[in-house]
Amino acid sequence: xxxxxxxxxxxxxxxxxxxxVTPSATSSADSPGWVKHEGLGSFDSVAASSDGSKLVAAAxxxxxxxxxxxxxxxxxxxxxxxxxxxxxSSDGTKLIAAVSEGLLYTSTDSGAxxxxxxxxxxxxxxxxSSDGSKLVAAHEGGYLYTSTDSGLTWVQRDSVRNWxxxxxSSDGTKLxxxxxxxxxxxxxDSGAxxxxxxxxxxWRxxxxSSDGTKLAAVVYGNPGNIFTSTDSGAxxTLRASExxxxxxxxxxxxxxxKLVASSYMGTVYTSNDSGLTWKTDxxxxxxxxxxxxxDGSKxxxxxPAFIYTFGIASAPSATPSPSASTPSxxxxxxxxxxxxRCQSIASSTNGEKLVGVxxxxxxxxxxxxxxxxSxxxxxxxxxxxxxSNDGTHLVAAVxxxxxYTSTDSGxxxxxxxxxxxxxxxxxxxDGSKLVAVHxxxxxxxxxxxxxxxxxxxxxxxxxxxxxSSDGxxxxxxxxxxxxYTSTxxxxxxSPxxxxxxWRxxxxSSDGTKLAAIVYGNPGNIYTSVDSGIxxTLRASExxxxxxAITxSSDGSILLAVSYMDTAYLSKDSxxxxxxxxxxxxxxxxxxxxDGSKLxxxxxxxLHTTASITAAKETLKPEAAESKGKVSVKKVSTSKxxxxxxxxxxxxxxEITATKKGKTTYLYNGTTDSKGIAILTVKAxxxxxxxxxxxx
Numbered sequence: 001x002x003x004x005x006x007x008x009x010x011x012x013x014x015x016x017x018x019x020x021v022t023p024s025a026t027s028s029a030d031s032p033g034w035v036k037h038e039g040l041g042s043f044d045s046v047a048a049s050s051d052g053s054k055l056v057a058a059a060x061x062x063x064x065x066x067x068x069x070x071x072x073x074x075x076x077x078x079x080x081x082x083x084x085x086x087x088x089s090s091d092g093t094k095l096i097a098a099v100s101e102g103l104l105y106t107s108t109d110s111g112a113x114x115x116x117x118x119x120x121x122x123x124x125x126x127x128x129s130s131d132g133s134k135l136v137a138a139h140e141g142g143y144l145y146t147s148t149d150s151g152l153t154w155v156q157r158d159s160v161r162n163w164x165x166x167x168x169s170s171d172g173t174k175l176x177x178x179x180x181x182x183x184x185x186x187x188x189d190s191g192a193x194x195x196x197x198x199x200x201x202x203w204r205x206x207x208x209s210s211d212g213t214k215l216a217a218v219v220y221g222n223p224g225n226i227f228t229s230t231d232s233g234a235x236x237t238l239r240a241s242e243x244x245x246x247x248x249x250x251x252x253x254x255x256x257x258k259l260v261a262s263s264y265m266g267t268v269y270t271s272n273d274s275g276l277t278w279k280t281d282x283x284x285x286x287x288x289x290x291x292x293x294x295d296g297s298k299x300x301x302x303x304p305a306f307i308y309t310f311g312i313a314s315a316p317s318a319t320p321s322p323s324a325s326t327p328s329x330x331x332x333x334x335x336x337x338x339x340x341r342c343q344s345i346a347s348s349t350n351g352e353k354l355v356g357v358x359x360x361x362x363x364x365x366x367x368x369x370x371x372x373x374s375x376x377x378x379x380x381x382x383x384x385x386x387x388s389n390d391g392t393h394l395v396a397a398v399x400x401x402x403x404y405t406s407t408d409s410g411x412x413x414x415x416x417x418x419x420x421x422x423x424x425x426x427x428x429x430d431g432s433k434l435v436a437v438h439x440x441x442x443x444x445x446x447x448x449x450x451x452x453x454x455x456x457x458x459x460x461x462x463x464x465x466x467x468s469s470d471g472x473x474x475x476x477x478x479x480x481x482x483x484y485t486s487t488x489x490x491x492x493x494s495p496x497x498x499x500x501x502w503r504x505x506x507x508s509s510d511g512t513k514l515a516a517i518v519y520g521n522p523g524n525i526y527t528s529v530d531s532g533i534x535x536t537l538r539a540s541e542x543x544x545x546x547x548a549i550t551x552s553s554d555g556s557i558l559l560a561v562s563y564m565d566t567a568y569l570s571k572d573s574x575x576x577x578x579x580x581x582x583x584x585x586x587x588x589x590x591x592x593x594d595g596s597k598l599x600x601x602x603x604x605x606l607h608t609t610a611s612i613t614a615a616k617e618t619l620k621p622e623a624a625e626s627k628g629k630v631s632v633k634k635v636s637t638s639k640x641x642x643x644x645x646x647x648x649x650x651x652x653x654e655i656t657a658t659k660k661g662k663t664t665y666l667y668n669g670t671t672d673s674k675g676i677a678i679l680t681v682k683a684x685x686x687x688x689x690x691x692x693x694x695x
Contacts, residue, residue, distance in 0.1 A: 034282050035309050037071055043302030046289040047088040047095070050130070050254070052298030054092025056111055057289070057307055058083035064097060066111035071300065071309040077111045087128040087135075090170070090294070093554055094132025094512060096151055098123035104137055106151040108512050108529045117151040127168040127175070130210070131470055131510035133487070133531075134172025136191055138163035144177060146191035149487050150512060150531060158185065158194045167208040167215075170254070171470065174212025176233055178203035184217055186233035197233045201225075207252045207259070210294070214256035216275055218247030226250070226261060228275040239275040251292040251299075258296025262287035268301055268308075284308050331569070331598065331609045333582065336370055342601035346387040346394070347590040349429075349553070351597030351610055353391025354590070355410055357382030363396060365410040369610035370599060376410045386427040386434070389469070389593075393431025395450055397422035403436055405450040416450045426467035426474070429509070433471025435490055437462030443476060445490035457484065457493045466507035466514070469553070473511025475532050477502035483516055485532035497526065497535045506551035506558070509593070513555025515574055517546035525549070525560060527574035538574040548588045552595030559598050561586025567600055567607075583607050 043057040055067040064077040064086065084100040095107040097114070104118040104126070124140040135147040137154070144157040144166065162180040169175070175187040177194070184197040184206065204220040215229040217236070224245040227236040245263035252259045259271040267280045268287050289302035298311030342356030342364070354366040363376040363385070383399040394406040396413070400421055404413040423439035434446040436453070443456040443465070461479040468474070474486040476493075483496040483505065503519040514528040516535070523544040526535045544562035551558050558570040559580075567580040567589070585603035592598075599608045 033310050034284075035071065037074070037307045037309065042304045043307060044288045045083070045085045046291045046300045046302045046307070047086050048291040048293055048298065048300055049088055049092030050090040050294035052293030052300075052311060054088070054110060055291075055300050055309075056086050056088055056092075056095055056097075057300070057302055058086040058097050060084060060100070064111060064114075068092075068110065070298065070311075071307065074307075075111075078105070078114050084124050085126045085137075087126045089128055089132030089510060090130035091510070091554055093508075094128070094150060094510060096126045096128055096132075096135055096137075098126045098137060100124065100140075104151060104154075108132075108150070115151075117147075118145065118154050124163060125165045125177075127166045129168055129172030130170035131468060131472075133468075133470075133473060133511065134168065134190060136166045136168055136172075136175050136177075138166045138177060140164070144191060144194075146175075148172075148190070152530070152533070155191075157187075157191045161185075164203060165205040167206050169208055169212030170210040174208065174232060176206050176208055176212075176215055176217075178206045178217055180204075180220075184233060184236075186215075188212075188232065195233075197229075198227070198236045204247055205249045207250045209252060209256035210254035214252070214274070216250050216252055216256070216259055216261075218250045218261055220248070220264075221246040224263070226275060226278075240269075240278045243269065243278060248288045249290040251290045253292055253296030254294040258292065260290050260292055260299050260301075262290045262301060262303075264288075268299075270299075272296075282308070331580075333580070333607050333609055335582070335604065336606040336608060341603065342588055342606070343382055344384045344425075345588045345590045345599060345601050345606075346385045347592060347597070347599065348387060348391030349389045349593035351592030351599075353387070353409060354599065355385050355387055355391070355394050355396075356588075356601060356606075357385045357396050359383065359399070363410060363413070367391075367409065369597065370606055370608050374410075377404065377413050383422055384425040384436075386425040388427055388431030389429040393427065393449060395425050395427055395431075395434050395436075397425050397436060399423070403450060403453075405434075407449070414450075416446075417444065417453045423462055424464040424476070424504075426465045426507075428467055428471030429469035433467070433489060435465050435467055435471075435474055435476075437465045437476055439463065439479075443490060443493070445474075447471075447489070454490075456486075456490045463502055464504040466505045468507060468511030469509040473507070473531055475505050475507055475511075475514050475516075477505045477516055479503075479519075483532060483535070487511075487531065496528075496532045500524075503546055504548050506549045508551060508555030509553035513551070513573060515549050515551055515555070515558050515560075517549045517560055519547070519563075520545040523562070525574060525577075527558075529555075529573075536574075538570075539568070539577045542568060542577060544568075547586055550589040550591045550598070552591055553593040554595075557591065557595030557598075559589050559591060559600070561589050561600055561602070563587075567602075569598075 044060045046057045048055050058064050063080050065074045067074045082100045085098040087096050097105045103116045105114040106117050107114045121139040125138040127136050133150050137145045145154045147154045164178045164180050166177045173190050175191050177185045185194045187194045202220045204218050206217040208215050213232050215233050217227050219225045224247050226239045229236045245266050247263050249262045257274050259275050261269050268284045269278045269280045271278045287301045287303040291300045301308040343359040345356040347354050356364045364373045366373045381399045385396040387394050394410050396404045403416040406413045421439045424437045426435045434450050436444045441459050444453040446453045463477050463479045465476040472489050474490050476484050484493040486493045501519045503517050505516040507514050512531050514532050516526050518524045523546050525538045528535045546562050549560045556573050558574050561567045567583040567586050568577045569580050570577045583600050583602050586600050588601045597610045
């Protein structure tokens, strides 16, 4: 065999015919844990989601195949091309694939559909940030190219070299690339500049830890060695010098403790100690592409005729392992009576920690999925609230007031910035990057947990804002205006779609899938799968006065609530919608990351899909200065019983009922001996914040 030919050519192995029949799998790779998937093809490149459940493989001269159950079953995708490389976002939703002497292709739906990108080059390798927004591609005999908008546009980088592989840190900032008969090159600024590292060798492939500090690279024979670095490529250490192989591919866990390397005319080797020692326990020959789950427990290997997986306890079946099971979406709703009529509500990613704000009332928090609540801060005209993933860092805004932040899950709050007509808030996953919109003013961003703020874009009637988990991709809506998107943390903004009565917007964690609602006349729902560049009208028959919308982290589950109507749920990213019975006059909504736990603040209380087992605590709006409390009980559509508990018998008071955008109703009266007043009104007070003010 001509080893030189194998290195320079990616198409010497004849591809086995791919059929649409689900390939079978057998546990015949000689070692427990390894599974061989029959009759697939010759795959030079493979990639995996961080949990290893979603896999993608690209065949040189064949098609792309994907799996959503750890390789148990596979689906044939796209057309037969000379696929040379493939990479995946951490959730397996956003993919990029490269064609040698062809184009780049991207997918935002786990490989179901693909869009051509870039220009025709001899593409040889691609890599992706964890959210799929920052990409890097290598042109063999050409340049490196980077993208910050999920592949829509590309920028040429560095010099013409015989590039072989590229790898990226999870945030897309630290990059590393190998070149044949050249050096290793690293970048710490998302590819803007590159530094040459180590010596000239036949570098074949490279891998990086999630933070980009730990690297591993392999050399293709003569001699074939493995090298590792613990300082982002500044220095390199030779590993396993006795393993002189024609190394093909290498992958590592997110912390770089576990490594896997493939070799031509040899087997697959693994290391559990950051490359200090290596072993082989399989008969996988001539392997090329390798990928590994974030924790290193699951491996996928591409080889001639077969794909091999490691880490499934037994031979795979059509049912994924429990760790990858889909959250239940057969929702059972529970009404938490007498809870706050929240103007805005936010949730931690697991749905356990909740925070709500009441217009004209207080902030309320829960640490048990809404079973019990604690009253926080002072009574103000709260308008919006947002939460970090863990529910520790919170931000709340007062209409015609300040922004307030909390670092202890809402126990204490610090006022920030200036008094403005705030209308919406959003937070990054860690709570460090915040964005706030001023109705009739500017957009404001903060990168230091709200300590300082920077004015962005122009004065508009902003109504809502949403953020990707990293705080880089933002989307905001304007009343009687357009939708605006940003891909650089708010520094610049681009107008999208048409002028409408945009009311609210929601975003997936990677900022790719968006959903926005229009407040009546007609009231519609729109979705986008390309970070807001294009929008699709959904459920046109649902002409509602939409109030709020929320999304699961992957954008598949959407919940929209409407004024003087009910809530609607979609389990397919907005394609179809079903009514959620028993939730009248919704005002705000939030969802856990997996979409299994939903909560709606409606006219009759909070509705939740979480299992409520703890004792419920009755929450009543409180009066200023804690002089008394007022609870409201609906008697009929136009009659309410207001029970006033006063510390000062016979004190005169005013009762107000307020809802954003609606009239404030004022009722005067004095307490009787029992502290009860019967008031007949002409309006339905569902969803109004009721407060008492003592004279």
